[in-house]
Amino acid sequence: MAEIIVVTSGKGGVGKTTTSAAIGTGLALKGHKTVIIDFDVGLRNLDLIMGCERRVVYDFVNVINGEANLNQALIKDKRVDKLNILPASQTRDKDALTLEGVQKVLDELKKTHDFIVCDSPAGIEKGAHMAMYFADRALVVTNPEVSSVRDSDRILGILQSKTLRAEKGEEPVTEHLLLTRYSPDRVERGEMLGVKDVEEILSIPLLGVIPESKAVLSASNQGQPVILDTETDAGQAYDDAVRRLLGEDVEHRFLNSAKKGLFSRMFGGR
Amino acid sequence: MSLLEFFKTKKKSSASTAKERLQIIVAHERSQRDQPDYLPALQRDLVAVISKYVPINDDMVSVSLDQNEDCAVLELNITLPEAEIAS
Numbered sequence: 001m002a003e004i005i006v007v008t009s010g011k012g013g014v015g016k017t018t019t020s021a022a023i024g025t026g027l028a029l030k031g032h033k034t035v036i037i038d039f040d041v042g043l044r045n046l047d048l049i050m051g052c053e054r055r056v057v058y059d060f061v062n063v064i065n066g067e068a069n070l071n072q073a074l075i076k077d078k079r080v081d082k083l084n085i086l087p088a089s090q091t092r093d094k095d096a097l098t099l100e101g102v103q104k105v106l107d108e109l110k111k112t113h114d115f116i117v118c119d120s121p122a123g124i125e126k127g128a129h130m131a132m133y134f135a136d137r138a139l140v141v142t143n144p145e146v147s148s149v150r151d152s153d154r155i156l157g158i159l160q161s162k163t164l165r166a167e168k169g170e171e172p173v174t175e176h177l178l179l180t181r182y183s184p185d186r187v188e189r190g191e192m193l194g195v196k197d198v199e200e201i202l203s204i205p206l207l208g209v210i211p212e213s214k215a216v217l218s219a220s221n222q223g224q225p226v227i228l229d230t231e232t233d234a235g236q237a238y239d240d241a242v243r244r245l246l247g248e249d250v251e252h253r254f255l256n257s258a259k260k261g262l263f264s265r266m267f268g269g270r
Numbered sequence: 271m272s273l274l275e276f277f278k279t280k281k282k283s284s285a286s287t288a289k290e291r292l293q294i295i296v297a298h299e300r301s302q303r304d305q306p307d308y309l310p311a312l313q314r315d316l317v318a319v320i321s322k323y324v325p326i327n328d329d330m331v332s333v334s335l336d337q338n339e340d341c342a343v344l345e346l347n348i349t350l351p352e353a354e355i356a357s
Contacts, residue, residue, distance in 0.1 A: 146288050153296045157303045190283025197289045201296055 002110035006135035010151030012122030014143045015180040020119035021049045021225040026242030028083035032114040038088035039131035040121035047087045051223025061089035064101035097130045137174040143181045144193040176207035183212045184257040208241030211254040
């Protein structure tokens with residue numbers, strides 16, 4: 001039975017698409033047939049992050065409207081076997097996505113995939129609602145910053161009331177906190193909220209901490225999910241998160257700043 | 271802690287300010303999360319009606335709805351200014 005994972009946050013620019021690309025790719029690398037769906041209708045970007053923007057012919061809305069079948073719209077990743085991408089439409093029609101249409105496509109994808117990763121748009125409007133409605137799990141992407149944490153809490157409230165699982169009174173959507181753009185140095189200096197602070201405020205289990213990293217921009221520049229850069233801190237942190245998602249017990253890394261020498265420790269040099 | 275930092279006058283870190291502010295706003299928003307949309311409007315109307323007789327402002331009225339198994343309780347809390355009670 002396929003599992004539906006929504007990557008959501010409320011606030012924009014916190015790393016939802018970067019995370020969807022990395023986690024989806026990671027799951028496929030571990031041998032699970034995975035599809036990543038871009039729900040950001042009108043502002044498609046997953047294709048760029050995945051480096052398949054020139055291979056988009058048909059999109060999610062075409063499939064819903066019956067203008068193309070799923071096999072025509074799915075883009076098979078060239079680097080990772082078992083990975084598909086379903087791009088969003090660039091239409092400006094706000095009503096392009098319907099619950100019935102989304103459900104139909106998800107049901108069909110479930111037959112051939114182990115994981116369906118839904119990349120939610122920012123906000124709490126229709127697209128975000130559609131992305132989370134059928135979810136079994138939610139990755140709440142949060143930056144250690146006040147507006148992001150507040151918006152994440154708001155999204156958690158919506159996950160607990162406006163999803164199929166909530167409406168049918170089933171087991172609630174499993175929530176995971178993914179803290180991104182984390183700077184251990186700044187946390188140590190008291191300039192940034194720490195992991196414990198954010199965990200305490202949102203009170204949901206921590207899936208992983210992705211350090212602020214140059215590798216993320218560099219990967220997106222090249223259209224390559226950052227998890228494929230296995231030498232980088234962000235790539236490794238995402239790989240840890242994928243393993244935890246699959247039930248492995250992996251110790252958290254990148255929570256402390258790099259060791260300093262005696263001199264800088266004494267004089268607070270950085 | 272470094273030697274230099276030890277001698278610097280200790281002032282509250284901005285992260286702890288952020289945490290306190292978040293805890294307050296998040297608790298407040300959670301308490302309103304499950305309430306129906308009409309409660310703020312109801313509260314506004316109540317304040318308007320009561321203001322005709324007693325000078326009060328928004329934060330002196332609180333409205334909350336508690337949902338139990340088979341009934342809902344609308345709780346209304348109005349704080350009157352001291353001078354008004356005396357007269």
